[in-house]
Amino acid sequence: MKKTVFLGALTVAGLAAGLVSAGTLDDVKARGTLNCGVSTGVPGFAEPDANGRWQGFDIAVCRAVAAAVLGDNNAIQFVPTTGKTRFTSLASGEIDMLARNTTWTLSRDVDLKFDFVGVNYYDGQGFMVKASTGITSASSPEIDGVTVCIQTGTTSELNLSDHFRSIGMSYEPLPVESGSEAVANYMAGSCDMFTTDRSALAARRATQEVPTDHVVLPEIISKEPLGPLVRHGDNEWGDVVRWTLNALITAEEFGVTAANAEELSEGTNNAEINRLLGSEGTMGEMLGLDADWAKRAIMSEGNYGEIFEANIGAGTIIGLPRGVNAMWTDGGLIYSPPFR
Amino acid sequence: MSTSISTERETFRLSMLLNDKRYRSYTFQFFALLVLICIIAYLGKNLVENLAKAGLNISYGFLEDPAGYDINQRLIEYNSQSSHLRAAFVGVLNTLLVAFLGCIMATVLGVTAGILRLSNNWIVAKLMTIYVEIFRNVPILIWILIISSIFMGVLPQPRAFRGENPEATMLWDMFAFTGRGVYTPGPIFFEGSLVVIGTFLLSIVSIFAFRRYARRKLYSEGKVIKTSWISLLLFFIPTIIVFYALGSPIGLEYPELKGFNFKGGIYARGSLISLWFALSIYTGAFIAEVVRAGIQSVDKGQTEAAAALGLRSNFIMNLVVLPQALRVIIPPMISFYLNITKNSSLALAVGYMDITSTLGGITLNQTGRAIEAVLLLMLFYLAISLSISAVMNVYNRSVMLKER
Numbered sequence A: 001m002k003k004t005v006f007l008g009a010l011t012v013a014g015l016a017a018g019l020v021s022a023g024t025l026d027d028v029k030a031r032g033t034l035n036c037g038v039s040t041g042v043p044g045f046a047e048p049d050a051n052g053r054w055q056g057f058d059i060a061v062c063r064a065v066a067a068a069v070l071g072d073n074n075a076i077q078f079v080p081t082t083g084k085t086r087f088t089s090l091a092s093g094e095i096d097m098l099a100r101n102t103t104w105t106l107s108r109d110v111d112l113k114f115d116f117v118g119v120n121y122y123d124g125q126g127f128m129v130k131a132s133t134g135i136t137s138a139s140s141p142e143i144d145g146v147t148v149c150i151q152t153g154t155t156s157e158l159n160l161s162d163h164f165r166s167i168g169m170s171y172e173p174l175p176v177e178s179g180s181e182a183v184a185n186y187m188a189g190s191c192d193m194f195t196t197d198r199s200a201l202a203a204r205r206a207t208q209e210v211p212t213d214h215v216v217l218p219e220i221i222s223k224e225p226l227g228p229l230v231r232h233g234d235n236e237w238g239d240v241v242r243w244t245l246n247a248l249i250t251a252e253e254f255g256v257t258a259a260n261a262e263e264l265s266e267g268t269n270n271a272e273i274n275r276l277l278g279s280e281g282t283m284g285e286m287l288g289l290d291a292d293w294a295k296r297a298i299m300s301e302g303n304y305g306e307i308f309e310a311n312i313g314a315g316t317i318i319g320l321p322r323g324v325n326a327m328w329t330d331g332g333l334i335y336s337p338p339f340r
Numbered sequence B: 001m002s003t004s005i006s007t008e009r010e011t012f013r014l015s016m017l018l019n020d021k022r023y024r025s026y027t028f029q030f031f032a033l034l035v036l037i038c039i040i041a042y043l044g045k046n047l048v049e050n051l052a053k054a055g056l057n058i059s060y061g062f063l064e065d066p067a068g069y070d071i072n073q074r075l076i077e078y079n080s081q082s083s084h085l086r087a088a089f090v091g092v093l094n095t096l097l098v099a100f101l102g103c104i105m106a107t108v109l110g111v112t113a114g115i116l117r118l119s120n121n122w123i124v125a126k127l128m129t130i131y132v133e134i135f136r137n138v139p140i141l142i143w144i145l146i147i148s149s150i151f152m153g154v155l156p157q158p159r160a161f162r163g164e165n166p167e168a169t170m171l172w173d174m175f176a177f178t179g180r181g182v183y184t185p186g187p188i189f190f191e192g193s194l195v196v197i198g199t200f201l202l203s204i205v206s207i208f209a210f211r212r213y214a215r216r217k218l219y220s221e222g223k224v225i226k227t228s229w230i231s232l233l234l235f236f237i238p239t240i241i242v243f244y245a246l247g248s249p250i251g252l253e254y255p256e257l258k259g260f261n262f263k264g265g266i267y268a269r270g271s272l273i274s275l276w277f278a279l280s281i282y283t284g285a286f287i288a289e290v291v292r293a294g295i296q297s298v299d300k301g302q303t304e305a306a307a308a309l310g311l312r313s314n315f316i317m318n319l320v321v322l323p324q325a326l327r328v329i330i331p332p333m334i335s336f337y338l339n340i341t342k343n344s345s346l347a348l349a350v351g352y353m354d355i356t357s358t359l360g361g362i363t364l365n366q367t368g369r370a371i372e373a374v375l376l377l378m379l380f381y382l383a384i385s386l387s388i389s390a391v392m393n394v395y396n397r398s399v400m401l402k403e404r
Helices: A002-022 A024-031 A057-070 A086-092 A106-110 A155-167 A179-188 A198-206 A235-253 A271-277 A283-287 A293-301 A304-311 B021-053 B084-116 B122-136 B140-154 B193-221 B228-245 B270-297 B300-308 B313-350 B355-367 B370-399
Strands: A034-039 A076-081 A114-116 A121-123 A125-130 A146-151 A171-176 A193-197 A214-216 A224-226 A229-231 B176-178 B181-184 B186-189 B250-253 B256-258 B261-263 B266-269
Touching (some): A024 A235, A034 A086, A057 A076, A057 A235, A057 A293, A057 A304, A076 A086, A086 A229, A125 A155, A125 A198, A146 A155, A155 A193, A155 B355, A171 A179, A179 A193, A179 B140, A193 A198, A229 A235, A235 A271, A235 A283, A235 A293, A235 A304, A283 A293, B084 B370, B140 B270, B140 B313, B193 B228, B266 B270, B300 B313, B313 B370, B355 B370
Parallel strands (some): A146 A171, A146 A193
Antiparallel strands (some): A114 A229, A121 A224, A125 A193, A125 A214, B181 B266, B186 B250, B256 B261
16 A cells, blocks of 8 residues: 555656646646645535535635636636645645645745745634633633644644643644544544634534534634645746736725626726726736636636625624734735736 | 486577576566566656656655654653654554554454354354454444544543532542543552562563473473462462562552543543554454364364363363464464554544654645655555564464474
8 A cells, every 4th residue: 555655656746747847827728627626624615515516715716716717717626635635736736726724834835845826814723612611711721631633734733732832731632634523523522622723713613503602712823824825836827826816805905896897897997907807908918818817707706805705704604704804905914916 | 328317408598598488487577577677767767856856855854853743642752842753753652552452452352253153152153253244344444433433422521520420430430431531540660669570570480481390291201280370379479479578669540530631540542442442353353264264274083083082172172273273373364463553554533643643644744745754654564564474474483384
């Protein structure tokens, strides 16, 4: 078995270089579908709905890119990846981009040879406990010796270790493969505490039978900027994904929505909107796409704000506030470089 | 008359490599080997080139870096600041622990079930058939998950032990069976404990020496010495005397509920127990079949001959049937032990931190050094498998048919 893995790794590494050199943008166009790596299921962020259609905040990024490049936001092959398999999938060329609540870190960017194209959700790691335990803080002395469910292969694992070291208390990690498994263990009482990014905690909490039985503790022990990423070295493709994300953000800033994008693309007296929607300038051409690329991306699932509200916003069961993920004009961190 | 023999030694010609039956197979094997080497070299070269193109290189420097993650079950000192190498070593020990426990329990289960399957009691024999058929025909990963969820679901969680009227209580105030694992009292060693342990080991050695002496007496003088009683006395008396003479230098530490979990004593985690049980029950079913086959392979005439000599039935089993059956049983046992060791790599399914979960899981993930980590893993499993089969082969040779 080990031998197979090794030979597989050899072949994969062989294939990878082939794909990298050809240019992912051309590959995607030739193939007619976008291979998008997503998570195995986080409510609100990436989950197939009752009809088997993938839905969610991260999925919307894949759909926007597919719409911009291929003109069809359904021309996507979704590849579910776990925390362990995601980077191998991307490095090997199995997927063209990874849109899966992945934290942007220096080592992933530099050492693992990936390019993070931006941040679509500013998150931080938190803790969830059952309300019946009476814990109100993740640094109080009463949590000494606590058993914590943790997804392996994530930055959360390292943050957790650092957190307990800094407060000088002991804990017992219970490592599991996926978020759903972690929740199952947490519900069965195998662990007292579940830790992951707070957005995912909120999503998990919201989907429990009685959400108020669970408390997300106030501590935020890390910065977790989550965003889509591509392989390092294929800058044309990286630019396409980066600017598709920026287009969604710029659209929200200038009030371009899925509903009015068509109308606004006729031309407005705002030059930024005109450049975004292709009635002015040659932005699409520079990226190797046509002039309507951004319009299609926005019309796919709406602008950044619309995507947020539809999937994880206050109106959904997840009910996340915009918080730091508000537009920079509203005091948040969501900011796109200009389309110029 | 004397012409032929010396001239038949032909000189070797190159064409004989193809035409002569004696050499032809070597020629083919040589070319097959050459092709294989070329394929491997091509893949290897491809890998190195592509890695270089992607700006990656094969380096084991990461093993020195701090691991950064914690491991729940550690048999040696380890914390998140220890190196990846040490984390891998913790994993190695965890793998060896579960493999060792698994091999012992699988053997006990398998031998018992194998012998009972031949029982004259219809119910016992059928029950064992059911055990064998159910357990060996369902994949082991499923057994691991089933056992783990039964374990988690049936047993109470530590918080059930809390309060004035707890839902669950400890057995004799010593053992706590919880969904997170089993807590038992553990020994604490004070000054002088080494003497007690030394005495105990010495008495075990003397039991073996005594039995050897008794056997020699039997062979040389035909005198039968009862060994069982004296062995039993040797086992207990000296150790107990020394233990109390030194003022009980070994004490017991009881587990106690503190905060969220029990503290103190020995803690066998649920993950270890689930994995251990699943591995042993699953492999035990295979061993049972081999044991049954081994016993049945011994000719009936042997049993009858031994009975005709007047041997009692347990002597027939121990002295006549089993030694011959072992020749059949041992070789497949080697591969079962290897299977247990390799199947223990499914540990992550229940969150048991074996070598595949530490080096091949978290370390691989956090450093991104997939090829290096997988190569190391292969090397480890290869080394451990080869050592197990080496040890077992030595044993096999000792029970093999000795041709004189």
